Amino acid sequence: MRRSLLALVGSLALGAFDAHAQSLTTTFASDNGRSSLDPGCFFDVSVLRPLGLTIHQLDVNVIGTVGANVVIDVYLIPGTYVGNDTNAAAWTKVSTGQGPAVVRNSPTPIDVEDFFLAPGSYGLYVHHTNSGVAYTNGNGANQQYGNAELSLSAGIARSTRFGGSLFSPRIWNGTIHYCLGNATYGRYGAGCSGTGGVLTLQPAPGSRPVLGSTFQLDVTNLGVGALPILWFGISKTSWFGVPLPFDLSPLGATGCWLLTSSDVQFQLVNTGSAATFSAQIPNQPVFSGAVFQNQVIAIDPGANPASLITSNGGEGCVGT
Structure with missing residues (x-):
């Protein structure tokens, strides 16, 4: 947009x-992560609002030098990430963005290219191209988040883009900012x-x-x-x-x-x-x-x- x-x-x-933009946050209390470059987190979202919503910013939890430029890519698949996390051909890159890194366990705002999600369920993959990523171990009870417009179910992490080592369950640390x-x-x-x-x-x-x-x-x-x-x-x-x-x-x-x-x-x-x-x-x-x-x-x-x-x-x- x-x-x-x-x-x-x-x-x-x-x-x-000046928008009171709607948002959904998981957590920024990381207890794990990948400091090497090229990692990312997978999770599912369900758009509950009948008219859909437009995502315009993601806050992420970065492992890296404070102030360094962080670049992320966002990939989308209809349905779920489950069973598709190594199948790059099944995903569509819908957005990219960048922003200066903030200290770990604080939100690093990334101004992403806006993308629209119609009502329904999707898998999302947030890939850090040039930084590490902090996340939280899942325990079943801490993996579901939601509000009246959007719900999120976490998730896994991988050490490289659609490959490398699998870490499961893992909770993407972040905030989805959207406009209705x-x-x-x-x-x-x-x-x-x-x-x-x-x-x-x-x-x-x-x-x-x-x-x-x-x-x-x-x-x-x-x-x-x-x-x-x-x-x-x-x-x-x-x-x-x-x-x-x-x-x-x-x-x-x-x-x-x-x-x-x-x-x-x-x-x-x-x-x-x-x-x-x-x-x-x-x-x-x-x-x-x-x-x-x-x-x-x-x-x-x-x-x-x-x-x-x-x-x-x-x-x-x-x-x-």
Whole structure:
């Protein structure tokens, strides 16, 4: 859905959002793992929602150098992984993604290419191409996870892609982040202080990124004379190889963080210490489930040595 998002942003000429994205987590309390490269975990999922869902991010448990770039591939098979874990020809690669490694037993967010799952059962294989993977031994009682939209049954691990040594049962340590096609917007991270207070980005009351509607974002606590720029991005984990979030304090923007990539920018008008942005979202089903991020960057003389402040981030899901 990355290309769809860019098309959407281009169509809007342009707009953005903060999504309370739905998610399902297994565990990050690993007690086992593979430190060598090329391992992966297999597990089954069942999509319970009648309209399906779109997966846009996976958090994984990495064994490797903190900050190093982690690349994963995601493979899919209808039905189950059971009996198919060495049959590479039966699987379809549906996504790939990357992100900077976090310390073991903490989620490493991977911004994967979005993929849609219709209602039904599937086997998933999350393959680490250039890092180790941490996982948890299964005992029967700790292998089932679920909510109203998605269930997960773990699982096994293999030391190499569709081969090598088998380890069973093993629980994939991770979180599946997904969008339901319902229009949502939510905030993440925090803004930093400028001459007008803590810079804040939020949707206008009652405003959501609904297909065929006008979506509005409000920016508050701008200092007098501050120049706000709204960024739209397609990643909150990296930008031109720079891991996100990125601390701007060493550059003089004390306490400020870069939270999203900047793929499209809009200069806003500061009126009475506030600004707004609104755009018409095309009523085109292809954009349903598109996920995006945004953040406001403002030039604010006197706020800090860099005269630069940032807002909280926003992540949205386009839908109905």
